[in-house]
Amino acid sequence: MAAMTEVPYFVQVAWVVLDDHTVKRCDRCYPDGWCPRVAVSRARVLAWRKVRHLR
Numbered sequence: 347m348a349a350m351t352e353v354p355y356f357v358q359v360a361w362v363v364l365d366d367h368t369v370k371r372c373d374r375c376y377p378d379g380w381c382p383r384v385a386v387s388r389a390r391v392l393a394w395r396k397v398r399h400l401r
């Protein structure tokens with residue numbers, strides 16, 4: 347419960363984007379599977395995790 351409220355909104359949005367891409371593609375996805383939305387979301391989650399572990 348407490349852990350969920352600690353997750354910033356932009357990280358929650360990033361998780362939704364990543365979750366969506368496990369089952370389907372969006373209109374920004376490249377034919378080779380790379381997607382700018384996934385790239386941004388992954389970077390956000392990784393950056394947030396890094397900050398979290400530093401605390």
Ligand SMILES: [Zn+2]
Pocket residue numbers: 367371372373374375376381382383384
């Ligand atoms: Zn996509």
